[in-house]
Amino acid sequence: xxxxxxxxxxxxxxxxxxxxxxxxxxxxxxxxxxxxxxxxxxxxxxxxxxxxxxxxxxxxxxxxxxxxxxxxxxxxxxxxxxxxxxxxxxxxxxxxxxxxxxxxxxxxxxxxxxxxxxxxxxxxxx
Numbered sequence: 287x288x289x290x291x292x293x294x295x296x297x298x299x300x301x302x303x304x305x306x307x308x309x310x311x312x313x314x315x316x317x318x319x320x321x322x323x324x325x326x327x328x329x330x331x332x333x334x335x336x337x338x339x340x341x342x343x344x345x346x347x348x349x350x351x352x353x354x355x356x357x358x359x360x361x362x363x364x365x366x367x368x369x370x371x372x373x374x375x376x377x378x379x380x381x382x383x384x385x386x387x388x389x390x391x392x393x394x395x396x397x398x399x400x401x402x403x404x405x406x407x408x409x410x411x412x
Contacts, residue, residue, distance in 0.1 A: 322353035
């Protein structure tokens with residue numbers, strides 16, 4: 287099972303309520319959620335950090351459909367610790383929408399801070 291989310295390209299009205307007619311969503315998606323997750327896992331482990339793993343894919347339907355997955359920090363013996371951000375995979379080509387250097391830096395910095403608090407410090411050998 288997976289979720290499909292529709293990106294609504296209109297602004298919220300200045301007054302009153304927002305009325306939405308259910309959009310007609312039809313089309314062909316060439317990349318499966320499992321294939322997208324494998325691609326995201328490969329990119330994260332090779333280009334970002336070994337401890338980062340993708341979560342459940344969610345199809346974001348828009349002009350360019352993408353599989354969006356949370357990026358989780360996994361630590362040995364603790365498992366999934368927290369969510370650090372999101373990664374997108376093109377749902378038609380399986381291409382990674384590459385994270386910016388700033389996004390990667392923020393994820394790594396947050397992961398390091400959390401891992402430092404959760405894991406015991408190594409004691410120096412005598």
